[in-house]
Amino acid sequence: MKKAVGFDQKLQLHQLDHIAREFSRVENRQQLYDLVDQNLMADIAGAKARLNARTILFKIWVLVDNENVELRDRGLQLFANASREERLLLHWGMKLLAYPFFRDVADQVGRLFQLHGEFSSLQLSRKIFALYGERRRVSVSMGAVLGTFKHLEVISEQKKLYVNAEKIPIHQLEFKLWLIEIMLKATEKSAIELKQIATEPCLFPFNLDITESELRNSRLQVTRQGIDMVMVVLR
Structure with missing residues (x-):
């Protein structure tokens, strides 16, 4: 299907x-x-x-x-x-929840930025077609998502390549916690390693640094596995 x-x-x-x-x-x-x-x-x-x-x-x-x-x-x-x-x-965050397609494009864009620091439409198309099939509706929607990214100024186009805009810092703890909870639900993950949150591909526009102490008394649960692995769990 x-x-x-x-x-x-x-x-x-x-x-x-x-x-x-x-x-x-x-x-x-x-x-x-x-x-x-x-x-x-x-x-x-x-x-x-x-x-x-x-x-x-x-x-x-x-x-x-x-x-x-x-x-x-x-x-x-x-x-x-x-x-x-x-x-x-x-x-x-709400777009990640509402549209798995938006989430998947954001995820692939984040991965391409991590690997190459830039990407072309052809590179992204190959990734998305592999997930959704090579059909016109997918091409149109991918263009709409990329156009939204540009309107929101989280990417820019330079010589037919897309580059990442400067990451947006998140200072308020309540926004950090909300976005992490959204990300876990949108990606259908029950848990994520604390140090991996900052590199979650679908959150590529944001600089999301959070400490173990900031997670205390939040809606998210922190557990330890082994000596140095701290897991953040969606309750």
Whole structure:
């Protein structure tokens, strides 16, 4: 069976900010549909393209799986006073949860950056086609994800090669903990070694340094295996 793709429209930060900000203000979902559609008109002329973008935005922040509602709600609480970089982190985490295709492209991009420091569209296409099959829908969606990366300024294009933008530091502990929990759920990992968190490929835009002491009294559990292996476990 072919793997679902779904992410077929480039998104911009202000579009993501708009739906996250308005979600808690509106009285009903229809009102939110109308507000989002009106906001998208400034960027997207075609009704079909706007519908696609709106569908993606709603899946990211509104129509989340029941098991992720609590994470989404915590994300919205953090969003209220977040900086631009912190808002980007929140949107990134919710996209990882909502769209496995987005997560897989982010993962492969992160791996290519770790190996080569740059990548071409051809290199990425080979990786994604191996996972999803070589079909037009996959090509279109990969272009949409890369376009989103560029709009969010986490990659840039230089001489037909993509390079990593400067990593975004995360200073606030609550944002670090939220993103780690999101990453574990999105990648379907029950645990990860503490020192591997900073190099998790799908989190390539961020500088995510966290210590064992910062994890104490959090929703994540820390266990030790052997002398020097510290594991972070999703409760």
